[in-house]
Amino acid sequence: MSILNDIIEEFCLKYSSPTSKELNEVYRDTWVNVMYPQMMTNELQGHLLSMISVLKTPNLILEIGTFTGYATICLAKGLDANGKIITIEKNKELENRINKNLSDARILNKTELFIGDAQEIIERHFSKMIESFDIIYIDADKENYQRYLELTYPLLNRKGIILADNIFWGGKVFEENTKLTKEINGIKNFLEAANKLKWQNKTIIPIGDGLFFGLK
Numbered sequence: 001m002s003i004l005n006d007i008i009e010e011f012c013l014k015y016s017s018p019t020s021k022e023l024n025e026v027y028r029d030t031w032v033n034v035m036y037p038q039m040m041t042n043e044l045q046g047h048l049l050s051m052i053s054v055l056k057t058p059n060l061i062l063e064i065g066t067f068t069g070y071a072t073i074c075l076a077k078g079l080d081a082n083g084k085i086i087t088i089e090k091n092k093e094l095e096n097r098i099n100k101n102l103s104d105a106r107i108l109n110k111t112e113l114f115i116g117d118a119q120e121i122i123e124r125h126f127s128k129m130i131e132s133f134d135i136i137y138i139d140a141d142k143e144n145y146q147r148y149l150e151l152t153y154p155l156l157n158r159k160g161i162i163l164a165d166n167i168f169w170g171g172k173v174f175e176e177n178t179k180l181t182k183e184i185n186g187i188k189n190f191l192e193a194a195n196k197l198k199w200q201n202k203t204i205i206p207i208g209d210g211l212f213f214g215l216k
Contacts, residue, residue, distance in 0.1 A: 009044055016047050022105040023073055030068045034097070041071040041139065041165065045208035049137070049163070053078030056161065058134030062126070063087040064118045064148055065140030068094060069101040071165075075137060076107045085111050086126075088118045090140070119144065122151045131157050139165040142183035145190035153197055153216075160216045164190065168210030 013019075019027075023046065031037040041049070049071055053061075057080050066072055066089035076085050085107075089098060092115050102108045114121045118140055126132075136152045138145060145164060156162060166187070172178045173187050194202065194214060202214040 012044050016044065019043060019046070020073075020105075022101075023070060025104065026068055026070045026073065026101045029097075029101075030070070034068055034094070039067050041067075041074065042208035045165070045211060046070060046074040048205070048207060048211070049074040050077040052161065052163070053135065056134055057083075059083045060133050061085040061135045061137070062122075062133045062152065062155065063137045063139070064122075064152075065089065065138070066094070066098055066113065067139075069098045069105075071137060071139060072098075072102065072111065073105045073107060075135065076105075076110055079107075079110055083110060086114070087111060088114045088116070088121050088140075090115070090117060092116075119147060119151065122148075122155075126155060127151070129155050131155070131160075133157060133160060135161045135163070137163045137165070141186075142166060142169065143186035145186045146193045149190055149193050149197075156216050158216055159200070162212070162214040162216070164212035166209045167191070167204055167212045168206075170209065173210075 027043065030040050053075050054077055057078050059080050060083065061075050063072055063075060063085060066087040072085060072087050079085065095115050098113060099108065102111050133155050134157055136156055138148050152162065167173065169183055169187055172184055200215045205211040205213055
C-alpha cells in the first residue's frame with residue numbers, strides 16, 4: 001500500500017533500478033492468489049529496503065511479519081557471506097508459499113522462518129540475544145507495535161537499524177476527527193515509546209505507507 005500519488009510513484013520507479021524477476025513473480029502471485037495483497041511491501045519501498053541492507057551489509061536481520069516474502073527478499077539483498085535473516089509469520093497457510101518464494105529467490109539457505117505468534121517466538125528464542133541484530137523490520141499487527149519495539153530494541157546492535165512499516169496507516173494516524181482504532185492506537189503508542197528511547201537519529205520516511213527509521 002502506498003500513500004504516494006501514482007504519478008509520483010511511477011516517476012520514482014522509472015529512475016530506480018529494475019525490480020528483479022523473482023520480486024516481480026512474488027508480486028504477481030500475491031496479487032492473484034493471496035487475500036489482502038495490499039499488505040505486501042510496496043515496490044518502491046522494496047528498493048529502499050534493499051539499499052539499506054546493501055549499505056549496512058548485515059550479518060543478522062529480524063523481520064516481524066513475512067507475509068509472502070517480498071520484503072524478506074529485499075532485506076536479504078545485502079547480507080554478508082555468512083549472514084542470515086530470521087523472519088516470523090503468524091499465518092501458517094502462507095508457509096509453503098513463503099518457502100517457495102524464498103527458494104526461487106535463492107535465499108532459502110540464508111533464511112530461518114518461524115510460524116506463530118511473534119511475541120511468544122521472540123521471548124522464547126531471542127530474548128537473550130542482546131545487541132545481536134543489525135536490522136529489525138516490523139510489519140505485523142499494528143496494535144502490538146509498541147510491544148514489538150520493547151522486545152526488539154534491546155536486541156539491536158549499536159548502530160543497528162529498526163524499521164517499522166505503515167506508520168501513516170493510510171493517513172488515518174494524522175487525520176483529525178478520525179475514529180481511533182486498535183491499529184491507530186498501536187502506531188501512536190509505538191511512536192510515543194520510540195520518542196523515549198535513545199537513538200543516534202530517527203525519522204519517518206514518506207514512502208509507501210510511511211516508514212519509521214531509527215538508528216540506535
